Amino acid sequence: MTPWELHGRELANCNCATGCPCQFMALPTHGSCEAAAGFTFDSGHYGDVDLAGTRCAYIAKWPGAIHDGNGTMQLIVDAASSPAQRDALERIMKGEDTEDLATMWWVFSAMSPNKLETLVKPIEITVDVENRRGRMHVPDVMETTAEPLVNPVTGDAHRARIDLPNGFEFRLAEIARATTRTMGQLDLPGNTDSHAHLVDIHLSGTGVVAPA
Numbered sequence: 359m360t361p362w363e364l365h366g367r368e369l370a371n372c373n374c375a376t377g378c379p380c381q382f383m384a385l386p387t388h389g390s391c392e393a394a395a396g397f398t399f400d401s402g403h404y405g406d407v408d409l410a411g412t413r414c415a416y417i418a419k420w421p422g423a424i425h426d427g428n429g430t431m432q433l434i435v436d437a438a439s440s441p442a443q444r445d446a447l448e449r450i451m452k453g454e455d456t457e458d459l460a461t462m463w464w465v466f467s468a469m470s471p472n473k474l475e476t477l478v479k480p481i482e483i484t485v486d487v488e489n490r491r492g493r494m495h496v497p498d499v500m501e502t503t504a505e506p507l508v509n510p511v512t513g514d515a516h517r518a519r520i521d522l523p524n525g526f527e528f529r530l531a532e533i534a535r536a537t538t539r540t541m542g543q544l545d546l547p548g549n550t551d552s553h554a555h556l557v558d559i560h561l562s563g564t565g566v567v568a569p570a
Contacts, residue, residue, distance in 0.1 A: 359455040362446070363562040364409060365570040366399035367485035368528070369492035370555050371502050371536035373548030378555070381520050385423050392419040392546040394502055394538045396483045396494040397559065401570050404446030404455075412439045413481040414447045415496060417544045418466055429470035432544055434496055436481040448476050460565040462527040474543055487556045490517070490534040500546075504536035504554045520555065526565055531555035 371394050372378055374387040394417045402409035413436040420429035433451050435444045449455060452473075453464030467473075482495040490506040506515040518533045536554035540546045560567050 359563055360405045360449075361563060362402070362404040362409075362450055362455060363567060363570075364397075364399050364402035364450070365560050366397060366402070366558075367487060368395060368397050368555075368557045368559045369483065369485045369494055369502060369504055369536075370395035370557075371504065371538045371549050372553050373546065374553045376507060376533060376535060376553050377518070377520070378553040380424065381522065388548060390419070390421055390548075391424050391429075392548050393417070394494075394500055394540070394546060394549065396481060396485075396496075396502070398483050398485060404450065407442045407446045409443060409446060412436060412443050412447060413483055414451060415481055415483070415494065415500075416451060416466070417500060417540065417542070417546065418470055419544060419546065420469065424466070424469050427469045427471070429466070430472040430474065430544060431466060431470035432474040432542070433476045434479050434481060434499060435476065437478050438480065444478060456563045457565070460526060460563065461561050465526065477542075485556055487532050487558055490515070490532050490556055492534070492536075492554075492556055499542040500538055500540045502536055502538040502554075504534045504556065506534055527561075528555075528557040528559060529566060531557045
């Protein structure tokens with residue numbers, strides 16, 4: 359397998375209630391899973407292909423829980439990336455050159471036999487993990503906005519985290535709420551003021567790794 363490693367930040371929004379039951383081995387809030395996520399990488403490589411400064415994203419939905427499969431997924435790679443970078447990111451997000459079950463990309467791809475054509479589009483994404491704020495925009499495809507949870511009594515921003523020592527996506531996630539508006543082939547009608555997590559992401563073909 360071609361060795362690879364990526365370090366950056368992720369913004370993800372799904373249709374579940376805040377906290378996302380999937381993170382706790384429970385079924386999705388509404389019985390199905392709909393998700394959108396974007397990634398911006400400060401450093402990384404795929405073999406000898408430099409992936410610093412690249413971005414990618416995906417939209418996916420499953421009729422039931424993710425582990426039940428039969429999902430539909432569409433990948434997006436940033437138009438600013440080179441052909442070699444696009445190919446590398448697509449392979450990584452399809453779970454190729456990755457040990458079985460080592461990353462969320464491997465799992466999501468394996469559970470999504472219905473793959474739409476990968477898009478090459480400009481990806482705008484900002485992820486402020488510490489302040490639980492983020493925005494992602496892919497023209498004619500999707501737009502996601504995330505903001506902190508709010509205490510319903512005081513109106514103050516509320517901070518909560520999910521700590522997964524053995525997670526295949528992250529070790530520690532800041533939890534927020536987000537809304538995704540879709541305009542492309544995949545519609546996510548349930549992603550309104552729903553679960554979001556913002557994370558510093560450090561992944562390789564063997565799973566989560568130490569920060570670069």
